[in-house]
Amino acid sequence: MPRADFQVVIGLEVHAQLLTSTKLFSGASTSFGGDPNAHTSIVCLGLPGVLPVLNQRAVELALSAGHALECTIAERSEWSRKHYFYPDLPKGYQITQYEFPICLGGRVVFDGPEGEKTVRLTRIHMEEDAGKLVHQGAVSLVDLNRAGTPLLEIVSEPELRSADDAVEYLKALRDVLVWVGVNDGNLEEGSFRCDANVSVMRHGATTFGTRCELKNLNSFRFIKQAIEIEASRQVELLEGGGKVEQETRLFDPQRGETRSMRSKEDAHDYRYFPDPDLPPLLLSKARIEQARQALPELPRARRRRYVEALGLPPYDAGVLTADRAMSELFERCLAEVGEAKPVSNWFMGELSRLLNETKTSVAEVKFTPTQFAAVLRAVKDGVVSGPGAKELFAELFATGKDPHAIIAEKGLAQVNDDGPLLEAIAQAMAEAPKNVESYRNGNTKIVGAFVGAVMKKLGGKGNPRRINELLVEKLKA
């Protein structure tokens, strides 16, 4: 099949739930789960006479997202009503931003197989989510817990050219949103959702083909599958002399197909008009600028800084910035220690291992950056040995106790004085005269065995470097 003759064109619409504690226009909770209709108020139920009141926290989060994605923030945006009848929509309309969204333009940068790519955004707007229906046999039940939850709709330009790029775009977008604390990035719970507009055109064509909108894409794997399956369907259709109809299609992961949900003819007439209950959203230049200033360093910029300014390997930089909390802890520990590589080594090694093994989140970490720095200093100053340091750190991780107290309590202090070291060396040499001879005959490698023996006598607490030095001295004598 001459699939290779065709180019797939993808634009993505992401719905990201804003991490506010209350809904976009009411004081009801946004918690996930709970009994059906437990998280509702007279406003989300659409009772007569209720009026929407904008949640300013949602605006702050939208501003953070807009800045993080390098959008132009509108000083004036507007709320509109989008009308349709469905039981999950209590008022008969959804409050959304239509003609004048809060953010225009912007971009998402991600790493594709061929290097860094940039996909431009068309716009970002705010809107309220709908509730959901639970179908039970002959009846359908309405749960309005989600109704009114604040969402950002992030619309990309049709600039993606492969399913893989689409997934990388989404991962990068999700990383940024989670990093700035706007969204929890959870696809399974539906707090980060994606619809894909997919079309195909022949290579070299200048106009896009007719697009179909794909829905029900609730994992990265499904997104990739759905786009590929849909592109193949459209190519086959065109190759067979057919025409792609503009429509909304539902992805069925069980059957591995997309199927028509509603055609363009059945499309709703949403009868948008500005919501008379809500004044336009006016943002002063100062407020916009304040939000920009408050933005944390973003993961890509931080990764670049770790490599270029701190001299960390790109792999380390990637791991250390995969998670905001981890990265912030790294920053604080780095500030105490001063040198990046040892901090990075401990984070990538022991800390990651302990977090995994104990299923602890970074937020639950018990030690302070000062205590962390004390462990590294103890290693550097030879107060503890390498293995001793690991034991010390494990205890610090478990208890958050003062590292010096742990060293004393567990007897982790390394023996650095020559007296006890020489005593142990003399004993070890006396116990293995053959090896002494072997060394003196040129088998210098055997020093390792002596170090081990000496260390054993000292209960593992001898300073290995000094033992080595003294041993060589004595063996040569």
Add this chain to the structure above:
Amino acid sequence: MKGLVALTKALADGATSSVETTKALLQKPDLVGAFLLRDDAGALAAAKASDERRARGAALGPLDGVSVALKDNILTEGVVTTAGSKLLAGFVPPYDATVTTRLKAAGAVLLGKTNLDEFGMGSSTENSAFQQTKNPFDLTRTPGGSSGGSAAAVAAGLCAGALGTDTGGSIRQPAAFTGLVGLKPTYGRVSRAGVVAYASSLDQVGPLARSVEDVALLLEAIEGFDAADSTSSDVAKTAWREGLRSGVKGLRVGLPKELFVDGMDPEIDASVRAAARRLEALGAHVVELSLPHTKYALATYYVIAPCEASSNLGRYDGVRYGHRAKDVKALKDLYEKSRSEGLGPEVKRRIMLGTFALSAGYHDAYYVKAQQVRTLIRRDYEAAFASVDVVLSATSPVLPWRLGEKLDDPLAMYLMDVLTLPCNLAGLPGLSMPCGQSKAGLPIGLQLLGRPFDEATLLRAAHALEADLNLSLEPR
């Protein structure tokens, strides 16, 4: 009954008690069909509590113990609120409207809920799904609408004052028809929270009572910023009654020629012009002026109001509350049947008009164009208020018509609102007050419009004229 302020004095002096007046009012037969519901138990309990407060010297203010009625599109917790619609028959709100809360906080005794045109859509209260309200001055005639129940209740002496809502004249026109003072405050002065929405950018709650001072007292109780209504304005509350007696010397009064329309009842024309001359005699300057876009107000209103109504009434779908059709198989049937059975013909007409005007392909020609004209109308008034302080006209071009007379001709009914609509479109305060009586004994009302948030000037001018005219309109 002498009026609301008189009652506050009688209560303060101990000449009567709240329980005594409340009981007397509740026992009075409602011969005009003003009330949809009289909350006897609730009102008496509130009256008793008020008397106890007063006995302790802890009265909440001048309104404490005063009996007031609410138009039935104003929500009352635990007390059925229907908006005059079968669709909301039996609906018990779980919360109070902000104005309800404020009246309760002022100690007012809420007597009950008054009849209205369904969802406020109408000019005669004949569009109520439940009953016909009659004009106390002539029981064969309309009390006006849509706040006809509130107007009839006050005029018939069934309560001291009442609240109505005004989207295109629904407080002022019934006030004119029943010889009362009615005030539509500036858009944003009174909270709309908990008021069943008809057209959100036009709706406003306001008082109807027997005198300017009565109205001022009620306005003091209900006005002011409300965080629950994003369109409510953060303007300072005012002691309205303090400035009432400053007179009209130097006041500039404009008579817009476009509001003295062809076909206006000659008795009304004469009465309003005579009132203007009285103002002049009291020291005001009366000038003619022009509001050139007035002729588009009716068409503009009947695009914008139905557009917003078609949206606001989308929530009445039979799913969560309100009328739900029986024996439906599919979701579409549930919607179609519940709404077809629950909504009356005028409401359906306006929903269809609005749905059409907002639909793809027509939206720009109707909705957008109407918004543009609305701006022109607002600018007309801005220009007028550069040279005058108030604009004076009749409230209604006609006298109260006979019940049933105009029911078959909705367009003729719409035309009756021509003088009151521009006020809502421009967001201005508007007041109607009696200025005379027809030969047949029907009340005639005049309308004063003012600058946004300048209710003070309206009330002052109205009070001066009221004192000068010294009418005593009593139903037969």
